[in-house]
Amino acid sequence: MSDPSGRVGRYVRMTARPGQGAALAETLLRVADGLRGAPGCELYVINTSPDEDDVVWVTEVWADEEASDRALSGELGEVGIGDVLELLAGPPELVDLTPLGGAGLSR
Template sequence: MIGRLMTMSAEPGKGGELAAVLLSVAQRLRGFPGCEIYLISQDAADPDTVHVTEVWRDDASAQAALAASSRAGGPTPGDVVALLSSAPHRTDLIVLGGVGLPNADDQP
């Protein structure tokens, strides 16, 4: 499994709108093959900062979801970028397991 932590800074006052767009993306990912976790969080101290925590079966699943979102008629990556004040920060992770992950016992 792979993971990503995305930190996004919205234009001032647009954090709620950014979070809403990302929650719409999350809704479309329910049941998407390979998507284990897609969690949207807003920073308690700075509501214009939004975090996305992702866990995917593999990179191919993450890439397939990105491609599908552009064709599904919902929010696109461009819709997200339009709300940002700067480029998102992405941290790639190797997921080791934990609570809430299916088959967490199968992880190395």
């Protein structure tokens, strides 16, 4: 089922270098602060994994693919993406989604 609004969603699983999970979470919270008010960013939530100390999940919802691309390419200014990459043990794992609605999302 596709979203006629064009919204895109994503779960991103990031694994930090050993012992760096808390630093990764703090850095991602800075990224999230930098995205407040960013055009097209509807949701950017940082989550920790209760049973994996070095794993951090990001839940994203964007108005459209262009807004997501703009944010990830750095056009929104320096929000700490480089700092995030330095803490990672490997590439992030992405799960692309089609948001349909729900509590916290306007229709």
